[in-house]
Amino acid sequence: MAEVRLENVTRERGLLCPVHDLTIEVEDKKFVALLAPSGSGKTTIMRIIAGLEPVEAGDVYIGGERVNDLSPAERDVALVFQTYALYPHLTVYENLASPLRAVKAPENEVEKNVKQVAETLNITPLLNKLATQLSGGEMQRVAIGRAIIRRPKVYLFDEPLTNLDAKLRVHMRAELKRLQKDLGQTAIYATHDEVEAMTMADKIAVLRHGRLIQYDTPDEVYHHPRNLFVADFIGSPPINTFDCTFKEEDGRCLLDAGEFTVNVDEYGDLIKKAAKSDELILGIRPSDFTLEETGKKKDIIPAVLYVSEPMGAVTILDLKVGEKLVKVKVKGRYEAEIGKKVWLHFNRDRIHIFDKKTQETIV
Amino acid sequence: MDRHVKRGVIQGIKYFLIAVITVVYVFPIYWLIVTSFKTRLDMFAIPPKWIFKPTLTNYLDVFVERRYGLTPTITEFPKFLFNSVFISLASVAIAVAFGTLAAYSFSRFELKGKDTWLFFILATRMLPPIAVLIPIYLMYRTLGFINTYHGLIFLYVMFNMAFAVWMTKGFFDEVPRELEEAAMVDGYSRMRAFMKATLPQALTGIAATAVFCLITSWNEFMFAYVTSGFDTRTVPVSLARIRGESGINWGIITASEVIYVLPVIIFTFLMQKYLLRGITFGTIRK
Numbered sequence: 001m002a003e004v005r006l007e008n009v010t011r012e013r014g015l016l017c018p019v020h021d022l023t024i025e026v027e028d029k030k031f032v033a034l035l036a037p038s039g040s041g042k043t044t045i046m047r048i049i050a051g052l053e054p055v056e057a058g059d060v061y062i063g064g065e066r067v068n069d070l071s072p073a074e075r076d077v078a079l080v081f082q083t084y085a086l087y088p089h090l091t092v093y094e095n096l097a098s099p100l101r102a103v104k105a106p107e108n109e110v111e112k113n114v115k116q117v118a119e120t121l122n123i124t125p126l127l128n129k130l131a132t133q134l135s136g137g138e139m140q141r142v143a144i145g146r147a148i149i150r151r152p153k154v155y156l157f158d159e160p161l162t163n164l165d166a167k168l169r170v171h172m173r174a175e176l177k178r179l180q181k182d183l184g185q186t187a188i189y190a191t192h193d194e195v196e197a198m199t200m201a202d203k204i205a206v207l208r209h210g211r212l213i214q215y216d217t218p219d220e221v222y223h224h225p226r227n228l229f230v231a232d233f234i235g236s237p238p239i240n241t242f243d244c245t246f247k248e249e250d251g252r253c254l255l256d257a258g259e260f261t262v263n264v265d266e267y268g269d270l271i272k273k274a275a276k277s278d279e280l281i282l283g284i285r286p287s288d289f290t291l292e293e294t295g296k297k298k299d300i301i302p303a304v305l306y307v308s309e310p311m312g313a314v315t316i317l318d319l320k321v322g323e324k325l326v327k328v329k330v331k332g333r334y335e336a337e338i339g340k341k342v343w344l345h346f347n348r349d350r351i352h353i354f355d356k357k358t359q360e361t362i363v
Numbered sequence: 364m365d366r367h368v369k370r371g372v373i374q375g376i377k378y379f380l381i382a383v384i385t386v387v388y389v390f391p392i393y394w395l396i397v398t399s400f401k402t403r404l405d406m407f408a409i410p411p412k413w414i415f416k417p418t419l420t421n422y423l424d425v426f427v428e429r430r431y432g433l434t435p436t437i438t439e440f441p442k443f444l445f446n447s448v449f450i451s452l453a454s455v456a457i458a459v460a461f462g463t464l465a466a467y468s469f470s471r472f473e474l475k476g477k478d479t480w481l482f483f484i485l486a487t488r489m490l491p492p493i494a495v496l497i498p499i500y501l502m503y504r505t506l507g508f509i510n511t512y513h514g515l516i517f518l519y520v521m522f523n524m525a526f527a528v529w530m531t532k533g534f535f536d537e538v539p540r541e542l543e544e545a546a547m548v549d550g551y552s553r554m555r556a557f558m559k560a561t562l563p564q565a566l567t568g569i570a571a572t573a574v575f576c577l578i579t580s581w582n583e584f585m586f587a588y589v590t591s592g593f594d595t596r597t598v599p600v601s602l603a604r605i606r607g608e609s610g611i612n613w614g615i616i617t618a619s620e621v622i623y624v625l626p627v628i629i630f631t632f633l634m635q636k637y638l639l640r641g642i643t644f645g646t647i648r649k
Contacts, residue, residue, distance in 0.1 A: 073551060
């Protein structure tokens with residue numbers, strides 16, 4: 001049992017990005033991603049949990065025990081550094097054996113465990129190489145091996161895939177997720193890559209400037225972002241936004257975006273209650289549009305094709321709506337002349353409405 | 364002038380200058396070594412003898428005292444040599460051990476007034492040593508440190524400490540913090556993490572530092588001259604005191620000097636790679 005709980009944790013001094021009044025609970029055996037752009041304090045949080053960084057206020061609990069005053073060695077957590085931090089003067093074998101040597105495990109046990117871990121991670125042929133002789137992907141495996149060899153209570157991964165090339169990253173993503181499920185231990189994974197967070201995590205904690213913005217399942221975070229920042233950060237290509245004004249005409253509620261208006265009768269009351277002013281932002285994800293040849297349907301936006309980016313299974317279309325570029329994701333290949341006039345239909349159930357001032361989600 | 368000729372001339376001048384400088388530096392050492400193998404007659408021959416029959420008499424005289432009508436006895440030189448070796452090694456060991464730990468702390472921890480402390484340490488090197496010679500002599504006399512091993516060792520530790528701290532700090536700064544942090548997360552205490560992860564990375568740098576300190580201690584003359592006595596006399600002091608029965612005994616002096624400088628020359632030659640790393644260290648940041 002090793003849930004990790006941070007209560008009102010603050011760390012503002014020091015050289016790292018600050019963390020302000022952070023409260024978050026990671027349940028036992030769950031895989032949680034800390035998702036944030038660089039400079040949001042992800043690394044600081046990892047180091048606080050590992051015990052490498054002191055906190056100025058708040059408490060850290062691991063498995064129900066308050067660990068504020070425990071040294072990293074006493075906390076029984078493993079941290080995979082972004083830079084891997086392998087011991088360059090030691091062989092892969094000794095790097096893997098390091099956590100066992102720390103507790104002075106008997107030699108036969110060390111050997112058994114090292115071999116087993118090497119087997120799991122497919123690095124047996126590397127055991128006698130020096131850490132400096134490895135490629136990035138190999139180093140990364142060794143770093144993970146060093147973390148899992150002693151079965152700690154909690155795994156911390158600090159952007160472990162960032163330094164790998166794109167193909168290996170996709171491969172390791174699945175490997176890591178499977179590994180965590182097999183080990184059945186709590187894992188916290190810091191990343192700035194929303195794809196990694198979405199694909200691997202049971203829950204995502206979105207951070208910004210050292211504060212927790214939203215902590216939910218990937219689906220929740222994607223479909224019900226708490227504010228514009230989360231909506232914009234998650235999803236690729238990012239959500240399309242339109243500045244618009246809220247109007248009531250003849251008892252109908254309208255969003256006027258200049259180039260088009262949207263009837264939002266069903267959200268009228270919500271908007272009136274929550275919005276600070278009439279200035280709103282309409283957000284529609286690229287995949288929530290469908291292309292129409294005519295403008296006869298309701299909820300439709302006229303657009304002109306700017307350029308198309310075919311990706312095989314899908315095509316990203318860049319369309320001009322007035323002066324604004326809008327990205328639309330459609331299935332398959334889409335052949336059309338640049339400058340062609342098309343209509344974008346969207347499902348009103350899937351739209352997001354944000355308050356322009358506070359950036360908070362209204363719908 | 365043709366460009367090739369011009370380049371050739373410039374090259375020629377360069378090599379000539381290098382040759383001159385080399386001769387200026389190397390010739391005294393050559394002359395010292397050569398003289399130590401000459402008989403007294405050959406030493407003073409005019410014109411100087413470039414080719415002569417070498418003799419080991421001078422070296423024998425350094426270690427064995429032979430007087431007419433008396434049985435030969437061992438000289439005091441081995442004792443002075445031991446003093447030099449012992450005092451140098453002990454002072455370097457202490458200075459580097461403590462300097463390394465201090466440098467590690469300066470490199471890794473947030474200390475109050477860190478820059479001030481570092482400046483204080485460096486400031487001990489700013490004064491010309493001779494300015495503190497008399498005060499230190501008086502201090503040592505009061506403390507009873509004159510003519511003691513610990514007195515000289517303490518002095519040399521003081522000289523070397525500043526250098527050791529500043530130099531090894533540079534090396535520690537270059538070792539990524541993550542290494543020892545990884546070790547601490549692996550389950551090591553800070554001290555053990557330092558030994559396991561950080562120290563091996565800084566070891567060549569520390570070795571270079573130790574060599575520099577060793578040379579400083581080994582060569583030091585002034586303080587040894589003032590604060591040592593007969594029992595703790597080091598080789599440089601003893602060299603200054605050699606006198607012969609009939610005039611200055613150049614044979615013994617040159618032979619003693621060769622024995623004295625040889626370890627430094629050999630050591631420097633063997634360690635030149637590390638020494639260079641020490642000198643050029645910090646000039647290029649990765």
